[in-house]
Amino acid sequence: MLLIFGLAGFAVPAITMAAGGGSAGDQQYTDPFGASSGGRGTTKAAATPTAPTPAASAPAATAPPPGPPAATAPGTTSTPTAVAATNGTTGKTLPFTGYDGRLAVLLGAGLVLGGAALRTRLRRS
Amino acid sequence: MSRRSLALAVAAILILPALAVAAPAHHTNRTPAPAATPFGFVGMNVDGPLLDAGINLTPVFARMESTGVEAVRTTFNWAAAQPVPGGSIDFTRTDALVGAAAARGMTVLPVIIYVPSWDAAPHDPGTLANPVDDAPYAAFSAALVHRYGPQGSYWSEHPGTRRLPIRRWQIWNEPNFNYYWRQPFAATYVRLLAAAHAAINAADPGAKIVLAGFPDLAWKLLNTIYSVPGAARDFDIVAVHPYTEQPANVIRFLQYVRDSMKRHGDTRKPLLVTETGWNSSYGHRPADNFCCQTTASGQMAKVKAELPLLAARRRSMNLLGFYFYTWAGDEYAGAPSFNFAGLFDDVNGRLNAKPVYPLFRQGVLALERCRRKGATADTCAQRVR
Numbered sequence: 001m002l003l004i005f006g007l008a009g010f011a012v013p014a015i016t017m018a019a020g021g022g023s024a025g026d027q028q029y030t031d032p033f034g035a036s037s038g039g040r041g042t043t044k045a046a047a048t049p050t051a052p053t054p055a056a057s058a059p060a061a062t063a064p065p066p067g068p069p070a071a072t073a074p075g076t077t078s079t080p081t082a083v084a085a086t087n088g089t090t091g092k093t094l095p096f097t098g099y100d101g102r103l104a105v106l107l108g109a110g111l112v113l114g115g116a117a118l119r120t121r122l123r124r125s
Numbered sequence: 126m127s128r129r130s131l132a133l134a135v136a137a138i139l140i141l142p143a144l145a146v147a148a149p150a151h152h153t154n155r156t157p158a159p160a161a162t163p164f165g166f167v168g169m170n171v172d173g174p175l176l177d178a179g180i181n182l183t184p185v186f187a188r189m190e191s192t193g194v195e196a197v198r199t200t201f202n203w204a205a206a207q208p209v210p211g212g213s214i215d216f217t218r219t220d221a222l223v224g225a226a227a228a229r230g231m232t233v234l235p236v237i238i239y240v241p242s243w244d245a246a247p248h249d250p251g252t253l254a255n256p257v258d259d260a261p262y263a264a265f266s267a268a269l270v271h272r273y274g275p276q277g278s279y280w281s282e283h284p285g286t287r288r289l290p291i292r293r294w295q296i297w298n299e300p301n302f303n304y305y306w307r308q309p310f311a312a313t314y315v316r317l318l319a320a321a322h323a324a325i326n327a328a329d330p331g332a333k334i335v336l337a338g339f340p341d342l343a344w345k346l347l348n349t350i351y352s353v354p355g356a357a358r359d360f361d362i363v364a365v366h367p368y369t370e371q372p373a374n375v376i377r378f379l380q381y382v383r384d385s386m387k388r389h390g391d392t393r394k395p396l397l398v399t400e401t402g403w404n405s406s407y408g409h410r411p412a413d414n415f416c417c418q419t420t421a422s423g424q425m426a427k428v429k430a431e432l433p434l435l436a437a438r439r440r441s442m443n444l445l446g447f448y449f450y451t452w453a454g455d456e457y458a459g460a461p462s463f464n465f466a467g468l469f470d471d472v473n474g475r476l477n478a479k480p481v482y483p484l485f486r487q488g489v490l491a492l493e494r495c496r497r498k499g500a501t502a503d504t505c506a507q508r509v510r
Contacts, residue, residue, distance in 0.1 A: 001299070001340075001366070001400060001450060001463045001466070002170070002172050002200055002236065002238070002298050003172045003173040003451075003454075003463060003464070028302050028303070028304065029340055029341065029368055029415060029416055029417070030341050030416050031368065031369045031370050031374075031416040031417055032341055032342045032343075032369060032378065033369050033370070033371070033374045033377065033378075
């Protein structure tokens with residue numbers, strides 16, 4: 001969304017401004033995660049179907065399995081049904097950014113083996 | 126050594142490294158204050174009433190800077206700058222904006238957009254024109270680099286202005302929407318991207334090309350970009366507009382985009398959130414048709430929650446920064462939802478701070494570990510201890 005006002009200062013010969021002022025219509029934006037929280041805004045939006053666009057997205061019956069929400073055709077919007085179909089797709093986890101504990105285990109195992117080998121060698125001698 | 130002693134020694138050797146790993150985590154919990162975000166992490170969109178012809182950006186940018194804003198994103202309007210085919214380029218407006226930003230030490234991310242009639246393809250009413258020929262758009266992009274890049278004529282013509290060359294250029298905006306681009310967008314958009322990339326890098330080999338920001342199912346839209354052969358070579362930074370109701374889902378959104386990049390072997394590139402925010406349009410019919418609108422108090426709560434999330438994930442997401450959407454809107458009954466996205470509301474030319482503004486300021490200064498900013502965006506007059 002980038003709004004353009006002040007056309008007097010920005011003469012834009014080739015641009016036909018959208019009704020309501022130089023931007024993609026609000027109805028084109030959809031929450032890819034749907035009405036997951038039941039918050040006021042989403043509840044309201046879901047209750048008010050968005051304006052249809054040339055191509056509709058997949059109906060609920062063809063909604064994908066859990067994972068990232070499915071794509072609509074480029075340039076189209078999700079219908080409320082399709083948005084609702086993406087609910088519950090919360091299976092993803094954020095990347096692990098901490099210390100890799102396997103390194104410590106490997107180091108520990110190496111020390112144990114080294115110690116055992118040294119002990120065996122000393123016992124023989 | 127007995128068997129028992131040996132077993133104890135083995136157990137100790139295995140347990141000690143685990144304790145060593147756990148110790149830093151406890152230490153982190155005891156010191157909650159994170160490191161300051163790097164310069165340029167906090168950005169702001171400049172559009173709407175701030176692009177009015179008569180507006181004086183100097184005081185606006187001064188307030189932005191004191192708020193903690195370190196970078197601004199705005200449109201560089203090709204149609205307005207070069208209305209005549211092959212004619213000279215009028216840099217008046219862009220000079221004013223770049224100069225006002227530089228005076229406050231803020232970097233500029235231009236979105237090169239809007240096609241003059243002489244290169245405009247036929248398009249539906251209420252939509253933007255795409256270029257018929259991409260070469261003039263590329264030439265305009267190169268001209269902008271020659272004006273504002275490292276060797277830019279603007280800097281030599283304004284020796285009193287702090288030299289802050291533009292090194293990142295965003296090519297268009299949200300081409301997945303019918304409003305911005307003729308659909309399907311991928312092949313034709315990538316063609317423009319390639320032309321602009323070649324021209325900009327010829328003018329400044331160190332310049333970075335920022336992909337147009339994608340909202341909605343951005344990771345799927347990115348897949349369509351990657352499906353165009355060679356497309357990944359034509360951009361350096363992936364941009365997204367994670368408009369979603371819940372602040373935590375902004376991070377989820379970024380993760381899905383990262384997953385898409387990983388699937389296409391493009392993990393090294395950074396991410397840039399070129400728009401994010403919430404609109405306080407709920408209750409302002411007929412603006413009640415946007416997925417992510419909320420009330421004024423909801424806007425406050427979501428912004429407050431989002432800022433630390435972005436900072437906390439910046440390393441793991443390789444996130445360069447974010448540009449809040451937006452500084453100022455123009456709110457009135459029945460206005461489009463995005464008119465309610467601002468930290469300020471334009472009332473007859475006067476910008477009135479909304480309740481979300483002080484929270485935003487407090488939030489970004491906390492990210493920067495700064496209590497009070499200095500005279501320029503890269504300075505802090507009073508640090509948080």
